[in-house]
Amino acid sequence: MALLQRRHVLPGFGPALGVTLMYLGLIVLIPLSAAFIKTFTLTWDAFWLTVTNPRVIASFKLSFGVSLLAAAINAVFGLLVAWVLVRYELPGKRVIDALVDLPFALPTAVAGIALTAVYSTKGVLGAPLAELGIKVAFTPLGVLMALIFIGLPFVVRTVQPVLEDMDRGYEEAAHSLGATPLQTFTRVIFPTVMPALITGFTLAFARALGEYGSVVFIAGNMPMVSEIVPLIIITKLEQFDYAGATAVAVVMLVFSFILLLLINFLQWWVRKRRAEEKA
Amino acid sequence: MHTSAVITTPVPITATRAKRSPVAWVPILLTGLALAYLALVLFLPMAVVFVEGLRKGLDFYLNALAEPDALAAMKLTLLAAAIAVPLNLVFGVCAAWAIAKFDFRGKALLITLIDLPFSVSPVISGLIYVLIFGKQGWFGEWLFDHDLKVIFAVPGIVLATIFVTFPFVARELIPLMQAQGRDEEEAAALLGASGWQTFWRVTLPSVKWGLLYGVILTNARAMGEFGAVSVVSGHIRGETNTLPLHIEILYNEYNFTASYACATVLVFLALLTLVAKVIVEARQHRAMNLAVAEAREVQGSKA
Numbered sequence: 001m002a003l004l005q006r007r008h009v010l011p012g013f014g015p016a017l018g019v020t021l022m023y024l025g026l027i028v029l030i031p032l033s034a035a036f037i038k039t040f041t042l043t044w045d046a047f048w049l050t051v052t053n054p055r056v057i058a059s060f061k062l063s064f065g066v067s068l069l070a071a072a073i074n075a076v077f078g079l080l081v082a083w084v085l086v087r088y089e090l091p092g093k094r095v096i097d098a099l100v101d102l103p104f105a106l107p108t109a110v111a112g113i114a115l116t117a118v119y120s121t122k123g124v125l126g127a128p129l130a131e132l133g134i135k136v137a138f139t140p141l142g143v144l145m146a147l148i149f150i151g152l153p154f155v156v157r158t159v160q161p162v163l164e165d166m167d168r169g170y171e172e173a174a175h176s177l178g179a180t181p182l183q184t185f186t187r188v189i190f191p192t193v194m195p196a197l198i199t200g201f202t203l204a205f206a207r208a209l210g211e212y213g214s215v216v217f218i219a220g221n222m223p224m225v226s227e228i229v230p231l232i233i234i235t236k237l238e239q240f241d242y243a244g245a246t247a248v249a250v251v252m253l254v255f256s257f258i259l260l261l262l263i264n265f266l267q268w269w270v271r272k273r274r275a276e277e278k279a
Numbered sequence: 280m281h282t283s284a285v286i287t288t289p290v291p292i293t294a295t296r297a298k299r300s301p302v303a304w305v306p307i308l309l310t311g312l313a314l315a316y317l318a319l320v321l322f323l324p325m326a327v328v329f330v331e332g333l334r335k336g337l338d339f340y341l342n343a344l345a346e347p348d349a350l351a352a353m354k355l356t357l358l359a360a361a362i363a364v365p366l367n368l369v370f371g372v373c374a375a376w377a378i379a380k381f382d383f384r385g386k387a388l389l390i391t392l393i394d395l396p397f398s399v400s401p402v403i404s405g406l407i408y409v410l411i412f413g414k415q416g417w418f419g420e421w422l423f424d425h426d427l428k429v430i431f432a433v434p435g436i437v438l439a440t441i442f443v444t445f446p447f448v449a450r451e452l453i454p455l456m457q458a459q460g461r462d463e464e465e466a467a468a469l470l471g472a473s474g475w476q477t478f479w480r481v482t483l484p485s486v487k488w489g490l491l492y493g494v495i496l497t498n499a500r501a502m503g504e505f506g507a508v509s510v511v512s513g514h515i516r517g518e519t520n521t522l523p524l525h526i527e528i529l530y531n532e533y534n535f536t537a538s539y540a541c542a543t544v545l546v547f548l549a550l551l552t553l554v555a556k557v558i559v560e561a562r563q564h565r566a567m568n569l570a571v572a573e574a575r576e577v578q579g580s581k582a
Contacts, residue, residue, distance in 0.1 A: 008381060009465045011474035016377040020389070023370045027442055028395055031407040034417065038410050077316045084313040088306050096314075098553045102321050104496075105549035107503025108401075109523040110542045113530055114324035117331050117539070124327065125319075149320055181305060210400025213505035213523070217530065230402035230506065237406065237510060242415055249403045260398040264391055 035253060038246040050247040055223050056232055060251075063229040066140060067208035070147035071155075075201045078155025079193065085156070086163040100157070103150045108213025115146050116218045138220025143228065146214040151204030158200035158270070162193050165274060195273050199266040206259040210252065328546050331539035343529075343537035344544065351517040352525035353544070355433065359508075359521060360501040363440040367497050371448025372490075376478070379456035380464065390453065396445040404442045405510025408435055431513030436521060439507040444497045451493030455486045455563075485570065488563040492556060499552040503545055 039047060050056065084090070085097050103111065119126040119136035126136055136142050166189070174184040212230040219226045229252055236245035333340055343349060374393060378386060396404065411417045412429035422429060429435045459482070467477040483490070505523040512519045514528060522541060529538035 009468050010380050010461065010477070011468070012478075013377060013381045013383075016373040017381075017383070019373040020370065020377055023366075023373075024389075024392060027438075027445060028392070031411055031442070032395070032399070034407050034410040035403065077313070077320075080309060081313045081317060084310050088310050090310055090314075094557070096317065098557050099321060100317070101553055101556065102325065102549060105499050105503075105552040106325070107505060107523050107545045107549070109505040109526050110328065110503070110545045110549075111324065113526065113538060113542060114328045117327045118324050124323065149324065152320060206398055210398075210403070212400065212402050212509075230400050233400075233402050233406060234510065237409065240415075242410065242413070245406060246410065249400075249406055252400055252403060256398045256400070260391065260394065263398075 032253070035246055035249055038243065039250045042243050042247060046243075047247050050244045051251050055227070056229075056248060058224045059227045059229045059232045062140060062143065062225075062227065063209055066143045066228075067147055067205050070144055070151050070208050071201045071205035073144075073148055074151045074155045074204050075197055078152060078200060078204075079159055079197060081152075082156045082159040082163055086160060101153050104153050108150070108211065109217070111149055111214040112146065112217035115142070115149060115214065119145060119218060137218050138222075138226065140219075140226050142218035142220065143215055143226055146218050147208040147211060150211055150214055151208050154203040154207060155197070155200035158196045158203065159193055162196040162270070162274065165277060166192055167277070192273075192277070195266065195270045199263065199270055202259065202263050202266060206256065206263065209259075210256065325546060328539050328542050331536065332543045333540075335536045339536060340540045340543075343540035346537075348517050348520070349522075349525055349537075349541055352520045352522045352541075355436065355520065356502050356522040358433070359437050359440045360498050362437050363444055363501045364494060364497050366441060367444055368448050368490075368494055370445070371450075371452055371493060374449040375452035375456045376482075378453050379459070380461055393446050393449050396442055401443060401504065401506025402510060404507035405439050408438050408442070408511055412438075430511050431515070432519060435511035436508050436519060439511045440501045440504055443504050443507050444500045447497040447500065448490070448493035451489045451496070452486060455489040456482065459485055485566065488559045488566060492559040492563075495552055495555045495559070499548060502548060 042050070081100065085093065085100075090096075116123075116137055118124055119129070119142055121127060121130040121135070121137070123137070129136055134141070136145060170188050171184055174188045175181075179187065210230060212228075212234075215228055216231060219228065219231075221227050221231055229248065233245045233248050233252075236242075236248065332343075374389075377383075378390065409416060409430050412422060412435060413419055414423065414430075416430075418429075429438070463481050463485075464477050467481045468474075472480070502521075503523060504521075505527070508521055509524060509527070512521070512524055514520060514524060516528070520528065522545060526538050526541045526545075529535075529541065
């Protein structure tokens, strides 16, 4: 009892924590648990049949495959953008730096119709690509472009602070010891930014997996070809198949929770590495 | 630091330059590549929204925005944000106060749980409220009997908006208030300040910029949310359409120019959000530098 009643110098702990837990419970935890409780109304066989339906499996393959690819492309170019923003002087750098956050701030539906306009066969980039025989809008390639758009800031914003902290002395040392720029990059720079890069990659991947608004306009939503998992959930809801929609949603939620734990671990790792670098 | 200085000094400057010149094109190439990527991925789509929105001239553009359904959508968007933002603000401040100023068991778990809505697909964020308040949901029958509507009505839209913007204020405030420490508040409390006085006069002034940014982010996301709101809205024109849903309907009706015209409003909102971010970050930075300088002065005068 004495431990529980330990007195704090500052007031307000009880009410603050009380409001926090109540609001968290009412808005987030109870509603989320509804999804899990709903799936228990399904028998295991019915659940399994729903989530292994070929159309559902195809959507999982598409969502995972394209999200991974988009995150990988953003890992490469996000590192490049972060490097340029940290290391080089260029006119308008502050504006460019601020605009990197555009995908965070821009509503997803707007991003969706904007990308469709760019990549449709009449679009600025879509038309010349179509002449080369590459169709982007209304194909999985369109899904990829949307997921690249929304994932970019995650990689840039996790890598940027690590690059800013980096001691340039090591690079200069590597250089004067005769390392080529490529060697300096692979042996000195890359190992330092690697934890942050993996974190940014995972964040971009997790975001891409659940993304809906920016994808539905450009995807064409053809079953078995360009239909993402969130759209499967919407389609089932529109057919009033609540149990089916929830079954697919629960599979997604489990993946999201695993990714959330992984991201928490990665962020802890990055913080530890940065603290060690500074020490 | 010392080792690198020792190693670099014997190399004559001219030699270093000569050695570096073959790679002088690297920064130019990398900068060009990065800018090309940003232009292609970010800037071009944003510019296209304006081009498409103004395709049929300024009159058409203004009419698309002033049309009754568009105005109703804007009103509902503002209403949803006006409810979601203050609620999440109060929650964020409470959560940050409890987490940053006190020690308790399960704190790491609590922070993870607050982050949950970020990792849930927007579509699922809408679905969970359908499962509770929808016709086949937990309270479906009771609501129907009492002639109340949550799903396919305004309350559902507000709830979904609250869910997707839940973590923003807390996420901005927690690290700031943790970095701020507890010494100043504890000093205020020991000098006889009440809890509210301590919060308003000591805590709030040093985190106000972060708090403001959290509110701006919450607002931007609340006004722009699409997936979650789409599930609970029912898309009733003039009644349960938010601005992003109105854009979708116009688009699906092949009324492209009007759709892009309405989208420009949300692009402006996004750009304003980014401007606010730059300003707030600069202020926060200055406030922190000032605090550090003051702390040094105090230490200096003690010595």
